[in-house]
Structure formats: structure tokens, C-alpha cells
Amino acid sequence: MTADLIKRIFEPHFSNPILLTGNDFAELIIKKGRIVVSTDSHIVQPLFFPGGDIGKLAVCGTVNDVAMSGAVPKYLTAGFIIEEGFEIQNLEEIAESMQAAAKEAGVDIVAGDTKVIEKGKGDGVFINTTGVGVLEEDFHIGGENARPGDAVIISGTVGEHGMAVLSARGDLGLESQIQSDVAPLNGLIRQLLHVCPDVHVLRDPTRGGLATTLNEIACQSDVCIQIQEKNVPVLPAVRTACEMLGFDPLYVANEGKVIIILPETQVEKALKVLHEHPYGKKAQRIGGVKESPKGRVLLHTALGTNRILETLSGEMLPRIC
């Protein structure tokens, strides 16, 4: 519905070639160089969850969106909308966690803004972050660049963020040790691009999970993406929780994973460098790109059957980021 909203309401009004590329970042051509910006508002509920909080999420989410362009994230802005009566101590904890994440990612928070709204007109705190990065190399990375013959890699296990947030809401109805995977991926991506500069697509499977993000890419590139279910890494705890609740981990949000699409010949090199990084230890080749059926994602299931992986319609887990 959000996609529909954007298509119907915002695109016709804001229409310009940069916005319409359909990526999560905007590449800005400045007279003497190329910079990249990306923006994201964060409304996750609850604000604190196993493995992170809204602050860490706000920094990592935007750092990752900028990094997906191949740019080096450098600067962040942060805009806070705070509900009257919100605990200062919580705000402090959130700010600390933002700074820790910014430090790890090597970015500075260079501009900020704070607005306060009456009690009952907000929900604790909402945080917008906007990131600016610099593109020094001549990469050609984007959702529109997947080509038949390419391989598809995922940098690690899927579904942790969504299930961690759900468990923090008490919605699982069970004790869970699942931690969110929220992490800045710019370091991992930098090392990957150093070894494999001709990566075609980088995208983080956040809202809607792996399945929805692969569908976006299949549409943008006008290709078919085929995935082997058995090769998609899922933690046992996530698999169990998903089974009990009737969720499919392929549709659950991630905040520290990246989909990498690149020429088949580069898979071995890529996996080697990914496996050496703390955030890429469980990276796997999960499938490949074919000519047709165009715009489709096909899943070869563990049972040996094939089925179409549709885009998630509606929002399975609201306020997950």
C-alpha cells in the first residue's frame, strides 16, 4: 500500500530522473564530484528490542541505504519527533546507541532537529535520518542491473530483525533468544567491492524481507530470479518461531543483511571475502538470474517443487523499522 501511495501521490508530483530510478538512494551530480543521499524515518515499536533499539536502527538503516550504491557513507542528519513526557533516560540511551553505531560505521551526525508534540499525538519518539555519501569509483550498481547468468548471494541468515521485534512486543507468546541483526554494512560492502568491483546489484532486504526485495529487483531489471530454498540460511530459533506463528522467514525483515547480484564467475571470490567479515560469515549463494518469466521470483522448494514467490501484499509486521 505504501508503494501504491508513493506511485500515486508522490511520484507524479516530485517526478525527476533521480527520484524515479527506484533505488533507495539518490545519486547527486554536483559540479565537482558525486555524492549520494538517502533518507528514512523510523517508527519501530517497541523502541528497545533484543539486539538494538530505534537509535541503532535509524543510523544503520540509512548508512546501509547509502552503502548499497557503492558510495562511502560520510555524514548523517537526524530529525527527532518526541512525544511530551517521553523519558529523558530513554532518549539518552537512544542517542548513545546512535553514536555507537555512527562510530562503528565511520559517519558523523552533522545536523539535527528536534520537535516536541503533545502527549497522545505521537508514540515515544520517531527518528528520521538522512545520509550523505561520496562515490569515488565508477561503479554501476543498482536494482536495474541484474543480468541473466548472474548469481544471487545473501550475506547471512534471514528473518532475525522482524522476529526479534515481534518477540519484544510479547507477540510470540514464547520466550525467545532471537536478536535483531541490525548492523552497519558499509565495511562489509567496501571489502566486497575492493575484490569484486563489478557487482551489479546490492540491496538490503528490509520491510517485506528477502522475497519482496528480490521481486523489486526482478521487476526493475526485467529478469527472472530463481532461488533454492534449501540454500537460504535461517537460524533454527527463527525457523521454529516462524513455524509456530505461520510466518515465512523469506518475508521477515532484516536490518543487517545484503543481497548481492554479480557475474557467476565472481561468486567464489565474493564468498571468500564475505566469510572473512563478522557480518558475512554465513554468506551463501542462494540462486541465479534467468531471462524469463520476466519480473518473477521462482522458489525451488526443499520438497523439490517450484513456486512463484510473490511480493508481500499489505504489511505482515507493521512498525518493524
Added chain:
Amino acid sequence: MTADLIKRIFEPHFSNPILLTGNDFAELIIKKGRIVVSTDSHIVQPLFFPGGDIGKLAVCGTVNDVAMSGAVPKYLTAGFIIEEGFEIQNLEEIAESMQAAAKEAGVDIVAGDTKVIEKGKGDGVFINTTGVGVLEEDFHIGGENARPGDAVIISGTVGEHGMAVLSARGDLGLESQIQSDVAPLNGLIRQLLHVCPDVHVLRDPTRGGLATTLNEIACQSDVCIQIQEKNVPVLPAVRTACEMLGFDPLYVANEGKVIIILPETQVEKALKVLHEHPYGKKAQRIGGVKESPKGRVLLHTALGTNRILETLSGEMLPRIC
């Protein structure tokens, strides 16, 4: 209280030289050039008011913050937090008005994000905008640069935005024809800087009005700013509404005005170019900068007395932008 919050909570955590300059913009030193970013979240209530709406405000507010650095605003990002059940037609109207303002300002909205929250957890729509501008010239403009001997100019009448929003809330208890002054000032500023490149300070007197903004500048520059009350232009309708409600127009928010501080010798040239521009027709020299008392703003009243103009404490008019 917001200033206190920023000082206590955010500055210690995000501390870096760029953030700590205390201006509304961040100047980013990128290897091959200088760009400027600024961010602002908008929570104005009601969303539509005489002379504008939250969309026009969100674009102009950030365009103006970037322009106050001397940079040319080029790109905006926009992040929307929308309450479930919000009328699509209203959103459309807001988007239209954003695009119209962006067009007038000559900027493109290059990245966006939309989040939806449950009914009762938000208030219609909140909009964050982040602006990116390019600084091509070697200006030295900033709140810290006011010098004894400088003159202080205001680009037009003060207090319209705050009173227009109040009247839209029905809080005036009277029929009012006051229109918000919300407007993109980058064109006006560009023409000014073309003629007077050695402007010392540019700042838009938004929340807290002219008096509060002058206090910020007096503190940052460690000087005294002296203002002649009779020279500050105020529309009769604003003056009447303020008198009836016990407000001082010097403390009421503006969204289309700029304070200009520059060497006394340049006043005539500056006023000439301002008066030629639609947004500067009523520009006036309203005072000057002295050595001491440092950090103070003195008002020479229409009655011939002198008094200290304090910073607004608390927020006289909440949710005005």
C-alpha cells in the same frame, strides 16, 4: 527546553566540530568540493493555514536553512510519517504544494520515505525534509560573525506566520486575514550576495521570532545587538491581533524573512537589491551591533526607553512549524 535537550542529550553524544558550530546547516568538506546539508521535521497544526500548508513549509523551511549558509540549495529528501486513515486528498494537496515550492526554489526532491502509523499514534502527517546545497564561493557567513559596527537588516514585516497558524486554529477568537509569509528565500539571498558578498550573518527568525534569533546571534558572536522598535516592520493586522492576545510580534515565528547582518557601509546597496525582490520589498535597517553588553539584545522602544530583549523561554506557540 528544546535547546536544553539538545545541549544535554544530543551534543554530548554526537559531538563533532561540524555539529557544534551552532548554525542551522552543516557544511561538509568533501574531497572535491563543499556541500551543505540541513534537516528539519515539520509538525505544524493545523496542516493547512492561510498562505500555506505543511508541505510548503517543509520545503521552504529547509531550503531557507541551506540558503542561510550562502549555498545554493539543489536537492531535498522528504520523509513522511502518516497516520492511518489520513485523507489521500489532503496528502495529494500537500505533495502538490511541496512540488510547487520546490519548483519556485529550483530544487529537486531526490529521495523519499513513507511510514504509516496506527490511528491515534500520530497526528495526520509529519514531514521531515533534508536539504543539500552547493557552496561555490568563499563566503564567511554564520551566526558567529557579527562584528561591532555592523548593521542589522530584516527583509520584511514580522509575525505573520505565527499569527496565521494561530488564526487557522481558531485561537484568535476573531476573523483574521493574516497570511503566513512562508516562502523560499534562496533567490532573494542569491541576489543579495551577488551585490554584497561580504555579508556576516544570515538567519531566518522562525521559532521564537526575531527577538530569540537575535539573542542566538548575540551569544554566538559575543556582541550586543541594539534594535530600534519603531523600525521593525509589522503589518497592522498582526499588530492588532498581537495586542488583543497579549503577544509581542518580535517573538512570533516567521517563515519567509531573513535577518541580515553586514558592514554598515553596505546597508544602502543591500536595501536597494532587497527592495527590488518580491520577498524583500519591506526590508528595513532595524539596528546595529555594539561591543557590549556582550550576548545581549537591547530594544530602544517607541516610547524612548531601553530594555533587554530576552530569549523566549518555553514555547509561546507550540507546533508552529
